[in-house]
Amino acid sequence: MNKEQIKQFEEETLVLLKNVMDPEIEINIVDLGLIYELYYDGNKKINIVMTFSTPACPLGETIKTDIIETIKQQHPDFITIIDVVFYPEWNTTMVSEAGKKVLGM
């Protein structure tokens, strides 16, 4: 895979992750701005750097499982590694325009 193909794959994976919902806020995690970074190494390994809306989020583990399973459905032999960070702290400015529309902001 060349750089352009990798970039395209990463963008497609982000679109795929729009199927993962935050069950409380009822918006997908991409539009909510929870995904900080997503890298594909070109060799079946995806690295995601993400956050939660609050450090003690009771749904944190469930959202992580949802991400891993959603990617596995599309790419069964891929490995997904998720790194959860709380810096920078998530805030409402990270919500996409589509997300703001859903929330009535």
Next chain:
Amino acid sequence: MNGLKTNNAPHSSVVIPHFIFGGCSFLIVALLIILADTNILEAYFNSKIIAITHMAVLGWATMIVFGALYQLIPVVFETSLYSEKLAKITFWTSAASVLYLTYSFWVSAFTTHLVYASVFMFLSLFLFVINVILSYLKSEIKNISSKFIIASIFWLVITELVGTLIAFNFKFNFLSEIHLHYLKIHASLGTIGWFLSLIIGVGSTLIPMFLISHQLKKEKLVISFISINVGLLCLILNWFIFSNSMLTIFCWAVIVIGIISFMSFIYDSYKKRLRKKLDVGMQYTMLAIASIIMPILVSLILLLVFKIEYELLFRIATFYGFSIIFGFITTMILGQTYKTLPFIVWLEKYKNLVGKTKTPLPRELYSNKIAKIQFYFYVLSILSLALGLIIKSFIAIKIGSFSLLIVAILYNINVLKIIFHKVKNSNNE
């Protein structure tokens, strides 16, 4: 992963029975209000009203609070519950004790059953206290919300001590003042120390989380914490030792500053919320927060108005208790049930299915239509009962009490619908 503690939730078998028992207790409270008939309009210390009050605050409110707190300790303390086994034992002993206590009051067994019932109740609540304190000691997080919860636990113990003391005094008659004096202390400790502190502690974490609001001024909560605890401590010491009416008013003002400070924190959270439209759970919650104003105003009347007929004074006192138990506490619990219980059940049933199949949203576990009808009946029942108490109208009391029964039935339908939800996925849909 620093700061992430999402695997600490207790098993649902620890939490769910509290919601079932709480729901049943709410139904019993509604039925007892109907059965109490004209007793509701009598003095607040008649045995029927005392029985209903204890069923409401212990069987209904405290049981739900226990269940919710077991689930929320991982969120607020960021650690797991110390012992799930102890929590289960606490549930059964508390459930039996509260039924025995309510029965003792209802049949006016003040010198016989009440002593034993109050001791059982005290011991049951103490098991809960031990579990929460040991969980707190495990926790590395000592934020303002967790301090509120620990303070509320302290006040719960004192409330129960005074309550048990009153029960013993019925049999052995050793206290220097009349029962009503200690009843006032017992009630203030329970409502301000236990319920208010706990609701602020849990609410200051959960409400901004559910409203999705950030960058709030935590200093307001610190002011609230200091004011409420210092004010209540002074008030209780004053009532026990000095009985100075000016000091009582001063303590009242200090506590009110704390309450207003908390309300201001919630108002900031409401203004900065991400989700503009409130769901039914948050509508209840916001109504509960706004309704704190009512007991503040009524308590001011009780403090400042001296020349008043006893009959009216007693009715105002009943209304004061009603405005706290139903206006504030019950409204908050009804709302937060719809915010927490669906998640508890959803997590249990769908955590292994997410990503593999399409799962429903937690709010889809209950009927929003029933929740909305329940809300309207609840407003009707509160307004009718309040009116009935104020103008001494038995018809209004009847309308209010039957509306409350409808609320309790609808609430239980939705609670059972959530608890017994059958897993839906693409294979069995």
